[in-house]
């Protein structure tokens with residue numbers, strides 16, 4: 001029997017992880033688990049927990065390791081994650097990586113993927129990004145809906161996400177370099193890292209990712 005596929009994916013904010021994760025999850029038949037999406041869903045409920053999480057996210061900071069442990073432990077114990085998963089956005093710090101190892105012991109994760117896009121490219125991408133408040137469609141400055149502020153699909157307001165503002169983006173990119181990038185060498189030392197360049201045609205990047213995952217480190 002083929003072992004369950006336990007994948008994690010790294011990449012700077014704006015590296016195109018969302019798009020590629022949807023494809024990879026469908027390709028391998030495993031759930032895409034995004035801690036950012038889970039936290040945004042909590043924030044949208046308006047609960048006390050949600051509001052505290054939203055304040056942290058809007059400021060470009062990281063939610064505490066203790067809170068994240070609860071979130072991740074619970075999600076990975078759900079039945080759909082038993083046969084493998086693609087974890088996106090976690091771990092982001094050394095304590096989180098060690099926690100994940102302990103939760104998944106003795107095997108740990110099978111593979112960490114680094115979707116690599118240079119910092120100047122992602123900064124430009126994110127700060128130009130706009131989103132429809134009603135239907136969630138993503139636009140970029142230069143597109144009619146982004147420039148006019150009115151969604152071509154549903155007429156909703158098209159705005160910049162709070163955490164896509166330049167000061168917040170700069171802070172998040174700096175946090176990535178300080179806290180998350182060192183994890184790449186940590187997984188490389190365990191011979192569990194593959195790196196794929198995330199620049200170019202999304203279809204080509206998706207193909208490269210599948211090839212890299214199948215080939216392994």
Ligand code: AMP
Nearest residue numbers: 035036039057061062063068089090092
């Ligand atoms: P993302 O969509 O992965 O960029 O996550 C959006 C925001 O959620 C991040 O900027 C953090 O504030 C928070 N977040 C997501 N995952 C984590 C994590 N593993 N540890 C701490 N904070 C996280």
